[in-house]
Amino acid sequence: MNFDDRLDQAARQLAKEISPERDLWPGIEQAIRTPQRRTPWLAQAAAVVLLVGASSGITYLAMKGESGPVVAVQPELIFEKAAFGGDYHLGPGFQDARNSLRSQLDAELASLSPAAQQDIQANLDVIHEAIVEINTALEQDPDNVLLQQQLLRAYREELALLRRVGGLTRNVMTRNDI
Amino acid sequence: MEALLTVSGSDYSRRMGKTHHDSEADEQAYIRRAQRSDARAFEALYRLHVDKVYGLCLRMTGNVSEAEDCTQEAFILAWNKLAKFRGDSAFSTWLHRIAVNAVLGRIRKSKREQDRIQAVADTEPTRTTAADTGEMRDLAEAVDRLPEGARHVFVLHAVYGYTHDEAAEMLDIATGTSKAQMHRARRLLAQQLEKQGFES
Numbered sequence: 001m002n003f004d005d006r007l008d009q010a011a012r013q014l015a016k017e018i019s020p021e022r023d024l025w026p027g028i029e030q031a032i033r034t035p036q037r038r039t040p041w042l043a044q045a046a047a048v049v050l051l052v053g054a055s056s057g058i059t060y061l062a063m064k065g066e067s068g069p070v071v072a073v074q075p076e077l078i079f080e081k082a083a084f085g086g087d088y089h090l091g092p093g094f095q096d097a098r099n100s101l102r103s104q105l106d107a108e109l110a111s112l113s114p115a116a117q118q119d120i121q122a123n124l125d126v127i128h129e130a131i132v133e134i135n136t137a138l139e140q141d142p143d144n145v146l147l148q149q150q151l152l153r154a155y156r157e158e159l160a161l162l163r164r165v166g167g168l169t170r171n172v173m174t175r176n177d178i
Numbered sequence: 179m180e181a182l183l184t185v186s187g188s189d190y191s192r193r194m195g196k197t198h199h200d201s202e203a204d205e206q207a208y209i210r211r212a213q214r215s216d217a218r219a220f221e222a223l224y225r226l227h228v229d230k231v232y233g234l235c236l237r238m239t240g241n242v243s244e245a246e247d248c249t250q251e252a253f254i255l256a257w258n259k260l261a262k263f264r265g266d267s268a269f270s271t272w273l274h275r276i277a278v279n280a281v282l283g284r285i286r287k288s289k290r291e292q293d294r295i296q297a298v299a300d301t302e303p304t305r306t307t308a309a310d311t312g313e314m315r316d317l318a319e320a321v322d323r324l325p326e327g328a329r330h331v332f333v334l335h336a337v338y339g340y341t342h343d344e345a346a347e348m349l350d351i352a353t354g355t356s357k358a359q360m361h362r363a364r365r366l367l368a369q370q371l372e373k374q375g376f377e378s
Contacts, residue, residue, distance in 0.1 A: 003364075003368055003372075004364055007317075007336070007364060007367060007368075007371075008336060010313065010314065010317050011317070011332070011336035011337050012336070012337070012339070013314060014237070014314055014317065014318060014321075014337050015233065015314075016230065016233050016234075016337065016338060017229035017230050017233045018229060018232055018233040018236055019228075019229050019232070020228065020229075020232045020245070020246055020249065021242065022246070024224075024228065024232075024246055024249055024250050024253075025221060025224055025225075025228075027250050028224065028250050028253045028254055028257075029217065029221065031250070031254045032217060032220070032254060032257045032258075033217060139261075140261045140262065141261070141262070
C-alpha cells in the first residue's frame with residue numbers, strides 16, 4: 001500500500017462527528033429568539049409610504065364635497081410603524097387613507113368610459129396580485145431586501161394610481177426618494 | 179419527546195432505543211415544526227446534528243473557538259433558511275453545506291487566516307480531541323496545519339467523501355482547483371507525516 005492509499009484510508013477513519021466541549025445551544029437560542037431588527041432603511045421607507053397615503057387621504061377628505069376651486073391642503077406628517085410580510089400588516093392610518101381613496105375611486109370610475117374603467121381596474125388587479133404574491137414570498141423569506149423593495153413599490157404604485165384617478169395629485173406632497 | 183431536548187444528540191437515539199427509521203421520522207417531524215418557527219423543535223434538530231456540524235467546522239477551521247462560532251452561525255443560518263428546505267437532499271447534507279458557508283464567510287470576514295495558521299503552528303494544537311488517537315491524532319494535527327485551501331479540500335474530499343465536483347461547488351472553486359489543492363494537501367501531509375513515522 002503506497003502513501004496515498006494509506007493516507008486516504010486514514011482520512012476516512014478520522015472522526016466525523018465530534019461533540020463540542022460546551023453546549024452551544026444557549027447562544028443559538030438567544031439569536032433566533034431575538035426579534036430581527038428591521039433595517040432603518042425599511043422603517044424610513046415604510047414611513048414615507050404611509051406619509052404619502054395619509055396625506056393623500058387627508059387631501060381627499062378636505063376636498064370631499066367641494067365644488068369650487070381646489071384648496072391646497074397642507075399635508076400632515078403621520079408617521080406610523082409598519083412592517084411587511086405575512087405576519088405583519090400596514091397600520092390603520094394607512095388603511096384609512098387607502099379606504100378613503102378606494103371609496104372615491106368608485107365615484108370617479110362611474111364618470112369614466114367603460115373602457116377606461118376596465119383599464120384602471122385591470123391595473124389595480126395587477127398591483128393587488130403583485131402585493132399578494134410578494135407578501136407570500138416574504139412569508140418564506142422575510143429578510144429579502146429585493147422583495148421588500150418590490151412590495152413598497154407595489155404599494156406606492158397603487159397609491160399613485162388611486163391619486164391619479166381621484167384627481168388628487170395637485171398640492172399633495174409626493175416623495176420619490178424611497 | 180421532551181427528553182430529547184435535554185439529552186446530547188449523539189446519545190439520544192441509543193438511549194431511547196430508537197431505530198434509524200424512527201429517528202428519520204422524528205427528524206422530519208422536527209423539521210416541519212421548526213419550519214413553523216417552533217424553536218423547541220429546532221433545538222431537537224440541533225441536538226441531533228450538532229456533532230456532525232461541529233465536527234466539520236472543527237476539521238475545516240482546526241480551531242476550537244472558531245469551530246464553536248461557526249457551528250453557532252451555521253445553526254442560526256439554518257434557522258433563517260429553514261423555510262427553504264424542501265428535502266431535496268438529506269437534512270444533514272443541507273446543514274453541511276450551510277456549515278461550509280459559515281466557515282468560508284467567517285474566514286472572508288476575518289482575514290486572519292495566516293495569523294491563525296502561524297498561531298496553530300507555534301503552539302500546542304487547540305483541537306486535539308479524544309475522537310482521534312495515536313496515528314489518527316498525528317494525521318488530524320497535520321491536517322490542521324495545512325494551508326486553508328488545501329485543508330478545506332482535503333477535509334471535504336478525503337475525510338467526508340464528497341466528490342471533487344461537490345467539494346468545488348461547496349467551496350465555490352473550480353473542480354480543477356479542488357484536485358490541485360488535494361494534490362498539494364497530499365504532498366504537504368507526506369512531508370509532515372513521514373517525519374513522524376506515518377507508516378506506508
